[in-house]
Amino acid sequence: MLDIQKIRADFPILNCTVNGKPLIYFDNGATSQKPQVVIDAISNYYKEINANIHRGVHTLSQLATDAYEVSRGKVQQHINAKHSHEVIFTSGTTQGINLVASSFTALIKAGDEIMVSALEHHSNIVPWQFLCERTGATLVVIPMNDKGELIMEEYDRLLSEKTKIVAVNHISNALGTINPIEEIIAKAHHVGAAVLIDGAQATPHLRPDVQALDCDFYVFSGHKICGPTGVGILYGKEAWLNQLPPYMGGGEMIKEVTFEKTTYADLPHKFEAGTPNIADGIALGTAIDYLNGIGFENIQKQEKELLAYATAKLLEIEGLKIYGTSENKTSVVSFNIEGIHPYDIGTIIDKLGVAVRTGHHCTQPIMNYFNIPGTVRASFSFYNTKEEIDIFVDSVKKAKTMLS
Template sequence: MFNVQDIRKDFPILSRKVNGKPLVYFDNAATSQTPKQVIDAIADYYSNYNANIHRGVHTLSQEATDLYEQSRETIRAHFNAKFTHEIIFTSGTTHGINLVANGFSSLLKQGDEIIVSALEHHSNIVPWQMLCERTGPVLKVIPMNEEGELLMDEFDNLLSKNTKLVFVNHISNALGTINPIEHIIEKAHAVGAAVLIDGAQSCPHIKPDVQKLDVDFYVASAHKMCGPTGVGILYGKEEWLKKLPPYQGGGEMIAEVTFEKTTYADLPHKFEAGTPNICGGIVFGTAIDYMNQIGFDAIANYENELLHYATEKLLEIEGLKIYGTSPQKTSVISFNLEGIHPYDVGTILDKMGIAVRTGHHCAQPIMDFYKIPGTVRASFAFYNTKEEIDALVEGVKKAKMMLS
């Protein structure tokens, strides 16, 4: 049974006060909060297992290595990758995207085309622009409509025999739109293009099956999924990971080093140079186990209930406009009050203990499309409540009264 009050007891930070008010945390799209099960796992690692991995014959090193590789297997099973070595530990989604972009530098040439969407986070735009500057491909953009949806007919028209790469987010961080990635992957593969999906915003809400999706690359971050910052994963099909050159050189990613020549380690170590965030990698598995114990269907159903409740209540406020109104969306609401800057609204809400995000959310092209400086973004997680949404609504009403 899904019991939000019992779940909230797992999150120590939810009991604290901010500016003398009970914390209402609605910035989950940026970073989710961490349950005590994960916090305890972090303390357990540093108390009992802290040692470097893969390199030591001593007991601590071997125990830490076992825990790290067990977590990799937990993550493989969660995403349903075919092989454990298709899971590459990274510092987060941005690192994973840059790893792939760097690898394709040696595979692309002048005249090739790559496609991105208008709904992307900057981390899924800038690395590809840098790639185009280095190697000469043309960057094309799938346009969006007023509802915050991608125009699939336009995407179909952009595809050609020159298309080598397509990359879109699974869910928009700024608007909450769930993109039709199954269609995108199928159409891209039909012209021989590879596909990278940015799953940073989807993985807290959806359990992706990378084999069913037939996606070539999928990236995610632990800190969106009740885990720590500074760790994430890149899933890549084995055949693609073997084609890409290493992203960084150093310890761990080598098979043999001489001054004449270096040979590289097998997957996944080929892409894991240096000492990793060992604790982060281990407890990423703990966080995934925690969320699976609650159940992703239960999480999705409850968050959808919160989304509809918040949408209905906020739209009762005169002069409030929501951006991103696709029926296919997750628990993110981006909005503005007519004539009031979003930063000012966010400042008033903070005084009331309500944490929201304001600005362009690292998705400036979306804001340019709507011709606005940014939005107030309230993003909900499975540990939030309707009572907290009521507090948000009252806070927005107060901000409107004070700032109008």
């Protein structure tokens, strides 16, 4: 059993008040809160070893380089990548997807197909639309059903030798659905397609094993796993990263530059142009250590209990409908109350100290499927409690009374 109160004490912001009420933070799907050890890691970098990396012979530069590369190694171990140079630091999930989609331009031609799913975040739709516009390829969409699950029979039908890359999320940010990515990956490889997995919503809840999954690319963000904003990870198989051209040009990603020709550095530096986000890259490693110290089995157990409890309590409210009812889902509840706009509910419960997300959650195709303007989304983390859920449900009831 987790000592939740002891864990909560690690997060300074959880002790604050909002509008005179104790903060109840249920917007973890947007960004998680940060433990003190991560905050300290950022501060300590600037206080003790602030210097540019990979370029200096002086002591501070070497210390900063060592700390940054240790963090890369922690990520490698955490996701079970075969090589540390398969781990590319990015600014977040969005940049990781854009990097792959942009670099894939050299490999795609008119008539090829790029496949995404109906459950994708805009960040895993728009970059592939850009790729299609550049190359004349076609975007193909795996449809979903009323439970918020992908229709796998349609996936089987849509896959063909024209499919060059399949890009799907591991877990839906809007509905919490956990997609059958093992099956998706295996079937895509059978027709010769590469696979990119958007793990932004998965990595807070589980520990991906990229070798066991056999995905070609896996992307995620630091700020959703108790790390800082502005840093993320692109994992790519060595063979793919060697095949793709660089995404950005500049310092660090070069081996030799003349006005006639430039040759590129080896992995991972080929994709890490310019001065990186050093402090946050180091702190990402600290966040990974923190989560592994708690244990992902413990995290999953706590979040599963919170999801079941919140679902049951919310369904007691007359006129409330939950969107995303797959049995295989994570700790996200998206809902509406008949006749009430989700924004109005979110605004009122904020006055009671409850932070949730309202709107389309950067998943407009999902909202269009259900013919709704958006939802109220409550997303729970391991540091949340059933007592907080009780207050949240009471606040929703109050909002309903005021708005009905």
